[in-house]
Amino acid sequence: xxxxxxxxxxxxxxxxxxxxxxxxxxxxxxxxxxxxxxxxxxxxxxxxxxxxxxxxxxxxxxxxxxxxxxxxxxxxxxxxxxxxxxxxxxxxxxxxxxxxxxxxxxxxxxxxxxxxxxxxxxxxxxxxxxxxxxxxxxxxxxxxxxxxxxxxxxxxxxxxxxxxxxxxxxxxxxxxxxxxxxxxxxxxxxxxxxxxxxxxxxxxxxxxxxxxxxxxxxxxxxxxxxxxxxxxxxxxxxxxxxxxxxxxxxxxxxxxxxxxxxxxxxxxxxxxxxxxxxxxxxxxxxxxxxxxxxxxxxxxxxxxxxxxxxxxxxxxxxxxxxxxxxxxxxxxxxxxxxxxxxxxxxxxxxxxxxxxxxxxxxxxxxxxxxxxxxxxxxxxxxxxxxxxxxxxxxxxxxxxxxxxxxxxxxxxxxxxxxxxxxxxxxxxxxxxxxxxxxxxxxxxxxxxxxxxxxxxxxxxxxxxxxxxxxxxxxxxxxxxxxxxxxx
Amino acid sequence: xxxxxxxxxxxxxxxxxxxxxxxxxxxxxxxxxxxxxxxxxxxxxxxxxxxxxxxxxxxxxxxxxxxxxxxxxxxxxxxxxxxxxxxxxxxxxxxxxxxxxxxxxxxxxxxxxxxxxxxx
Numbered sequence: 076x077x078x079x080x081x082x083x084x085x086x087x088x089x090x091x092x093x094x095x096x097x098x099x100x101x102x103x104x105x106x107x108x109x110x111x112x113x114x115x116x117x118x119x120x121x122x123x124x125x126x127x128x129x130x131x132x133x134x135x136x137x138x139x140x141x142x143x144x145x146x147x148x149x150x151x152x153x154x155x156x157x158x159x160x161x162x163x164x165x166x167x168x169x170x171x172x173x174x175x176x177x178x179x180x181x182x183x184x185x186x187x188x189x190x191x192x193x194x195x196x197x198x199x200x201x202x203x204x205x206x207x208x209x210x211x212x213x214x215x216x217x218x219x220x221x222x223x224x225x226x227x228x229x230x231x232x233x234x235x236x237x238x239x240x241x242x243x244x245x246x247x248x249x250x251x252x253x254x255x256x257x258x259x260x261x262x263x264x265x266x267x268x269x270x271x272x273x274x275x276x277x278x279x280x281x282x283x284x285x286x287x288x289x290x291x292x293x294x295x296x297x298x299x300x301x302x303x304x305x306x307x308x309x310x311x312x313x314x315x316x317x318x319x320x321x322x323x324x325x326x327x328x329x330x331x332x333x334x335x336x337x338x339x340x341x342x343x344x345x346x347x348x349x350x351x352x353x354x355x356x357x358x359x360x361x362x363x364x365x366x367x368x369x370x371x372x373x374x375x376x377x378x379x380x381x382x383x384x385x386x387x388x389x390x391x392x393x394x395x396x397x398x399x400x401x402x403x404x405x406x407x408x409x410x411x412x413x414x415x416x417x418x419x420x421x422x423x424x425x426x427x428x429x430x431x432x433x434x435x436x437x438x439x440x441x442x443x444x445x446x447x448x449x450x451x452x453x454x455x456x457x458x459x460x461x462x463x464x465x466x467x468x469x470x471x472x473x474x475x476x477x478x479x480x481x482x483x484x485x486x487x488x489x490x491x492x493x494x495x496x497x498x499x500x501x502x503x504x505x506x507x508x509x510x511x512x513x514x515x516x517x518x519x520x521x522x523x524x525x526x527x528x529x530x531x532x533x534x535x536x537x538x539x540x541x542x543x544x545x546x547x548x549x550x551x552x553x554x555x556x557x558x559x560x561x562x
Numbered sequence: 563x564x565x566x567x568x569x570x571x572x573x574x575x576x577x578x579x580x581x582x583x584x585x586x587x588x589x590x591x592x593x594x595x596x597x598x599x600x601x602x603x604x605x606x607x608x609x610x611x612x613x614x615x616x617x618x619x620x621x622x623x624x625x626x627x628x629x630x631x632x633x634x635x636x637x638x639x640x641x642x643x644x645x646x647x648x649x650x651x652x653x654x655x656x657x658x659x660x661x662x663x664x665x666x667x668x669x670x671x672x673x674x675x676x677x678x679x680x681x682x
Binding site: 149153154156186189190191192220223256257259260261263264266283287290294315318319322325326329351352355356358359362396399400403404405406407409410412413416419420423424 | 565566567569570613614634635637638639641642643645646667668669670671672673674675676677678679680
């Protein structure tokens with residue numbers, strides 16, 4: 076009985092040392108104390124095992140769990156969705172998560188929550204522990220995993236992707252390592268091989284990420300293309316190799332093709348049908364496409380715009396429409412209304428599908444040029460609205476939990492990236508001017524008043540990079556000072 | 563369904579199966595005919611053709627179509643959007659039924675394989 080009590084006290088003390096550990100990149104003083112206690116217990120237990128004492132055999136499992144909490148959690152507790160136990164076990168870890176075992180415990184709990192199917196009480200358990208202003212990178216990863224557990228993979232991708240973009244030293248490094256692996260796995264599930272290959276070069280790529288990146292290079296035929304033997308060698312280093320074995324074999328037999336330059340699109344055939352029915356047929360093909368599964372791309376939209384330009388420029392059609400209007404006694408001009416409806420349809424289509432429509436530097440008066448200008452204006456309006464809402468809230472000092480602040484920043488940044496991707500670099504400067512005051516105010520508030528330096532520093536870094544891209548000297552100087560303050 | 567697809571599906575000229583040149587009297591006659599057929603639940607009245615394929619016809623849709631065609635401004639616009647249903651949409655240039663980027667599809671559920679998602 077005294078042996079059991081002694082073991083319980085020793086493990087309890089070791090756990091307390093783990094919770095008290097304060098060292099970002101090494102186990103630290105309390106971490107070493109914890110290992111001293113555990114080693115003494117291990118020696119005692121080992122001697123008991125060698126002496127054949129049953130109590131020593133019973134002490135082995137808790138001792139192994141205390142020695143390797145993260146490995147035990149990911150191998151046993153997470154797959155079974157044991158949220159609370161996972162959180163409890165990792166909270167005393169000192170090696171993998173160093174001083175942020177609080178964040179590590181949160182990651183373990185969120186991961187177990189998603190593997191358990193995102194039960195409401197589990198989600199509530201994790202959420203209750205998310206809203207601390209002192210939270211760091213691990214908190215961000217946990218937020219993303221929780222979004223995935225709730226079925227929102229897009230939000231999860233947005234959140235975890237941004238953690239991958241964290242620059243400089245990130246504590247704990249384990250959070251970023253897991254985030255890189257998650258992003259590679261998620262991209263591979265979508266067959267987004269270019270993204271997977273890029274993640275393979277990340278400084279925190281682990282064995283799983285490296286394997287996925289090698290598969291990606293083979294699928295894309297991108298140098299250096301790994302040989303099947305190299306893929307199988309990488310597979311042997313992956314912890315869950317059985318789950319990847321079939322995919323590796325499929326990748327091995329995949330024909331590696333040289334990069335082929337796509338031929339330029341063929342010019343549209345000369346119009347043989349009257350222009351209005353031809354434009355209508357094109358319009359139905361693209362905008363009725365939701366029901367028929369046809370793809371709309373920018374080239375198809377441009378072709379449709381040209382078809383409409385031909386229709387609207389056709390004098391015979393315009394005359395027939397005017398005559399029909401007179402015969403019906405219509406007061407409004409149907410020709411003008413048709414043009415407005417077509418413009419609205421095309422704008423809605425481009426917006427809904429996020430098509431990279433590009434810019435219109437020459438301000439062409441045709442339908443495609445008009446569409447590009449309207450898309451650009453709408454994106455800019457939306458971005459300004461979004462940034463203004465954030466800025467107003469920051470000025471009013473209406474604080475949100477830090478993970479919500481981060482999510483809001485990511486959403487604004489997502490809208491910013493989306494607007495630039497859809498139009499081009501011409502919008503970049505305007506978009507930066509729209510978001511810079513709001514994001515800077517948020518970051519300064521987080522830094523000065525709320526002492527949340529991890530998130531604020533990343534926001535300053537992003538602002539600095541963007542300011543350099545748009546060559547805004549004043550913003551560059553300001554953000555460089557802010558970034559330097561965090562080094 | 564997008565706004566454009568909805569516009570075609572509800573175009574009164576398709577709902578009533580009338581040509582653009584239909585007179586006011588023809589519109590009223592067609593409307594009453596479809597309403598009577600729908601009341602008797604005749605199979606021939608249940609569907610109507612549009613360029614995006616057949617759609618279900620209901621008494622509400624028929625009454626709405628009659629009302630739309632009575633207003634000259636609305637009718638003029640519906641006439642412009644009219645396209646012979648048998649013409650259908652123009653074939654998309656790359657509409658060969660193959661998934662995009664089929665060569666690069668591996669069918670690897672890497673999130674599940676790496677333990678980031680619950681397996682089936």
